[in-house]
Amino acid sequence: MIELLAxxxxxxxxxxxxxxxxxxxxxxxLAGIGSVLPRPRLLLNQLYSVGVLSFLIISISxxxxxxxLGLQGFYIxxxxxxxxxxxxxxxxxxxxxxxxxxSALLFAGRAGSALxxxxxxxxxxxxxxxxxxxxxxxxxxxxxxxxxxxxxSMPLLxxxxxxxxxxxxxxxxxxLLGVDEGGYWSQMQxxxxxxxxxxxxxxxxxxxxxxxxxxxxxxxxxAVPTSEGISRATTRTVVNSAFSILGLDFILTxxxxxxx
Amino acid sequence: xxxxxxxxxxxxSVSNLSFSRGNKKIFDDISLAFERGKITAIMGPxxxxxxxxxxxxxGQLFPEQGSVLxxxxxxxxxxxxxxxxxxxxxxxxxxxxxxxxxxxxxxxVAFPLREHTKLTESMIRTLVLMKLEAVGLRGAYNLMxxxxxxxxxxxxxxxxxxxxxxxxxMYDEPFTGQDPISMGVLVHLIKALNKTLGLTSIVVSHxxxxxxxxxxxxxxxxxxxxxxxxxxEEIRRSDSEWVQQFMTGAADGPVHFHYPAKDYVDDxxxxxxxx
Ligand SMILES: Nc1ncnc2c1ncn2[C@@H]1O[C@H](COP(=O)(O)OP(=O)(O)OP(=O)(O)O)[C@@H](O)[C@H]1O
Ligand SMILES: [Mg+2]
Numbered sequence: 001m002i003e004l005l006a007x008x009x010x011x012x013x014x015x016x017x018x019x020x021x022x023x024x025x026x027x028x029x030l031a032g033i034g035s036v037l038p039r040p041r042l043l044l045n046q047l048y049s050v051g052v053l054s055f056l057i058i059s060i061s062x063x064x065x066x067x068x069l070g071l072q073g074f075y076i077x078x079x080x081x082x083x084x085x086x087x088x089x090x091x092x093x094x095x096x097x098x099x100x101x102x103s104a105l106l107f108a109g110r111a112g113s114a115l116x117x118x119x120x121x122x123x124x125x126x127x128x129x130x131x132x133x134x135x136x137x138x139x140x141x142x143x144x145x146x147x148x149x150x151x152x153s154m155p156l157l158x159x160x161x162x163x164x165x166x167x168x169x170x171x172x173x174x175x176l177l178g179v180d181e182g183g184y185w186s187q188m189q190x191x192x193x194x195x196x197x198x199x200x201x202x203x204x205x206x207x208x209x210x211x212x213x214x215x216x217x218x219x220x221x222x223a224v225p226t227s228e229g230i231s232r233a234t235t236r237t238v239v240n241s242a243f244s245i246l247g248l249d250f251i252l253t254x255x256x257x258x259x260x
Numbered sequence: 261x262x263x264x265x266x267x268x269x270x271x272x273s274v275s276n277l278s279f280s281r282g283n284k285k286i287f288d289d290i291s292l293a294f295e296r297g298k299i300t301a302i303m304g305p306x307x308x309x310x311x312x313x314x315x316x317x318x319g320q321l322f323p324e325q326g327s328v329l330x331x332x333x334x335x336x337x338x339x340x341x342x343x344x345x346x347x348x349x350x351x352x353x354x355x356x357x358x359x360x361x362x363x364x365x366x367x368x369v370a371f372p373l374r375e376h377t378k379l380t381e382s383m384i385r386t387l388v389l390m391k392l393e394a395v396g397l398r399g400a401y402n403l404m405x406x407x408x409x410x411x412x413x414x415x416x417x418x419x420x421x422x423x424x425x426x427x428x429x430m431y432d433e434p435f436t437g438q439d440p441i442s443m444g445v446l447v448h449l450i451k452a453l454n455k456t457l458g459l460t461s462i463v464v465s466h467x468x469x470x471x472x473x474x475x476x477x478x479x480x481x482x483x484x485x486x487x488x489x490x491x492x493e494e495i496r497r498s499d500s501e502w503v504q505q506f507m508t509g510a511a512d513g514p515v516h517f518h519y520p521a522k523d524y525v526d527d528x529x530x531x532x533x534x535x
Contacts, residue, residue, distance in 0.1 A: 122361075130358030133318050134420075135347035136375045 022218045025139075029217065032137070032144030042145040050111045050146065051153030055160070057110050058103055062161035065102060066168025069093055073169070074177045083179045087188035090169030091162075095192065095201045096257075099162035101249050104208035107154060108241035112216035115146055116237040119220025120230035128221075143221065147213045154209025155202055162201070200256045207248060212241045271296040271428060271460045272317060277326035279309070279316060286312055288484035289326070294428075299454050299461040301475035303468070303506060304482050310464040311355055313481075314430045317462075318352055319343050331427070348376060351421035351429035355436075357413035359405040359420070365392070366401040369420045376424065391419040396445055411437040415446070422453060428460040429453070435467045447474055468507055472496070480506055 036043055073089040119142070122128050128138040166188075173179040192198070216237045223233035272294040279287045286309040294300045302310050315321045317328055319335040328335045333346060359368050369388045373379055379387070392398040395415040400408070408416060414434065421429055434450065435443055451474050453459045465471045471478070472492040480488040480495065480503050488495060488503035495503055521527065 125361065126354055126356050126358040127360055129315075129320060130352075130354055130360075130417075132320060133347060133350070133352040133354075134372045134375070134424075135344040136372070137344070141375070 018222070021222060022214070025143075025218050025221060026214055028139045029143050029147050029214075032140035033148055035140045036145045036148055042141070043148055046145045046149035047153060050115070050149040051157065054107060054110050054153070054157055057106055058157045058161050059164050061102065061106055062099075062164035063168040065098055065161075066090060066094065066165030066170075067172045069098075069165065070169035070172030070177070074173060074179065083173075083177075084183040085187050085191070086169065086173045086179050087166075087184035087186075088191040090173070091166050091188045091192055092197060094162040094165040094169075095197045097249070097253070099158050099165065100201055100204035100208055101245060103158045103161040104154065104205065104212055104245045105242055107150075107157060107209070108212045108216070108238055108245070111150065111153075112212050112237050112241055113234045115150070115213070115216040116220040116223070116234045117230055119143070119146075119217060120223035120225070120233050123221065123223060124225035124227075124230065143217050147217055150213030150216070151206070151209045154212070155205045158201070158205035196257070200252075203256075204249065204252050207252065208245050211244050211248065215241050215244065269296050270294065271331055272462070273329045274313075274317065275326050275329075277316065277328065278324045279312065279321070280324060281312075285484050287323075290481070290484065290486055291326075292479055292486065294460060294462055295477065296460050297454070297458045298476040299450065299463060299474050301463045301465060301471045301478045303465060303471060303478060303480050304487075305506070306466070308482055309484070310481070311432055314352065314432055314462070314464065317430065318347065318350060348372075348424060349427045351424070351426040353414065353417050353421045353429065353431045353434055355432040357405075357410070357417040359408075359413055359417055361405045364402055364404050365397065365408070365416050368405060368416060369423055372420065372424045387423060388419075391423050392416075394422075394449060395419045396442065409437070411439070411442060414438075415442065418446075418449075422459075425457065426459070428462070430462045430464075432464045433466070434463065435465055435470050443470065450474055468509070482506075 069090045070086065073086050074083060077083050077086055077089065119128075122138075122142065128142070131138045131141060170181070170184050174181040174184055219233040219237045219240070220230075223229045270293045274290065274292045277287050277290050278285070292302075302313065304310055312321065316323055317330065317335065319328075319338070322336055327337075330346060330350065333342070335343065335346070338346065360371065363371070366388055369391055370384050373384050373387060389398055389401070392401055395418055397412060397415055397419070400412065400416075405413065405416075414437065418431075418434065431450065434446055438446060447470050450461060450463065454461050454474075463471060463475065472495070475492055478489065478492055478495045479486055482502055488498050488500045488506075490498065496507060498504065498507075
């Protein structure tokens with residue numbers, strides 16, 4: 001019993017100290033963003049490896065998710081004779097929920113884990129130390145550009161996911177199941193609210209991009225510099241990002257759509 | 261803390277330094293001085309903390325006690341910006357090379373120039389090729405860091421460490437993994453850099469002969485203490501058992517080849533039990 005308590009105490013203290021380190025890391029990282037702006041090349045390189053290289057997985061996933069939504073939506077809506085509103089259903093689900101959440105989960109798996117492994121390996125091979133000795137701050141040179149790239153890519157990737165998903169729903173809906181194409185688009189335009197749906201979706205994706213990039217970079221930077229330590233850190237990035245994304249999604253949804 | 265150093269000509273002075281890793285005391289109240297424009301060697305058995313000492317001098321690790329003065333500045337009390345300004349004048353050659361793996365040799369050597377100066381690309385090119393020529397790797401400028409052998413990587417790291425023309429340079433095991441020819445070139449290069457640029461050098465090495473040939477002063481450290489110091493001649497003639505053992509490479513003596521462990525026979529007989 002005592003042992004259990006002692007163990008509990010120890011791990012609580014460890015998590016608090018980790019939280020402290022993570023917060024300090026975030027502050028340094030944010031402070032470093034100022035020195036990225038005069039060097040757009042650093043940012044562009046990262047936008048490419050973090051963002052552009054995620055295009056494919058995001059597009060393909062978006063297409064399939066949209067097509068599944070089209071199928072499922074059609075079967076339910078056709079019971080009520082409301083196939084016309086398929087477009088609204090697909091678009092609202094994507095823009096409000098699935099777009100931000102699924103792209104963030106994919107992003108954590110594709111780009112987040114890669115960032116953690118990259119930074120962890122740089123630490124293990126003394127590249128970060130080496131930079132410090134060359135009077136180059138690794139936070140400013142390595143971390144901040146990657147953070148900014150992750151943060152900026154997420155809303156764009158989310159938009160891509162949703163747009164392709166909506167097209168996927170339309171392909172299945174009007175292509176296969178015979179929903180009127182004009183109805184699909186016009187109902188969607190009429191019912192989707194710019195503020196409630198689109199802006200809220202963008203806010204979600206911005207929050208998820210922030211949190212996922214933070215987790216991924218911190219786990220890499222804080223990793224035990226061994227191959228085992230890096231593999232654990234990579235796992236933690238994916239798991240912690242997933243939890244944070246899903247948990248935050250609930251909270252954000254409750255705040256945004258709770259009172260109407 | 262007052263600089264109690266006897267030599268006014270000291271660039272780096274380490275005073276009463278203590279440092280531990282976990283329960284293991286790495287340095288126990290150790291003091292060393294490194295003279296301007298001289299090559300000072302640090303020798304000692306593997307695992308005594310030579311690399312650790314360089315990292316403390318570079319301000320990457322913090323001592324528990326004592327101070328490190330570099331060019332009159334207390335490294336561990338400097339503000340971050342001042343520490344970085346100081347580091348621009350300190351070159352360090354890492355034991356592992358620590359090259360940036362996503363860049364080729366040329367960009368690695370150019371890295372400090374691109375980060376810290378506003379030189380034009382053509383000037384950077386000239387400087388980088390000069391330094392690469394000095395370490396014999398101008399022809400390898402196009403290789404990626406992971407395409408180099410260990411010895412080549414260390415020479416590229418050396419080129420990178422001197423590209424900003426620092427006032428001092430810390431070499432961590434520069435000779436390891438070098439064939440006799442590049443070893444000779446390196447020994448010559450370290451000596452030449454020291455002579456022509458007046459660079460203060462700290463060389464950490466196990467290679468007794470090469471080191472004795474270029475060093476002006478040698479510290480032998482073991483188990484957290486300085487066990488011998490002096491010019492190479494003095495060290496060779498030293499009557500300290502520690503120093504003699506180290507210089508002649510005998511397995512028996514006060515320096516233990518083995519990391520501290522329990523009795524060997526006990527350990528073998530107790531096999532099956534986990535530690
Ligand atoms: N990150 C670390 N965590 C814990 N202990 C460490 C760490 N790095 C080094 N040590 C310990 O500190 C001691 C000194 O290590 P250091 O690397 O300074 O030795 P060294 O003299 O450079 O050895 P070598 O000649 O083999 O390079 C060793 O006993 C090592 O076990
Ligand atoms: Mg070492």
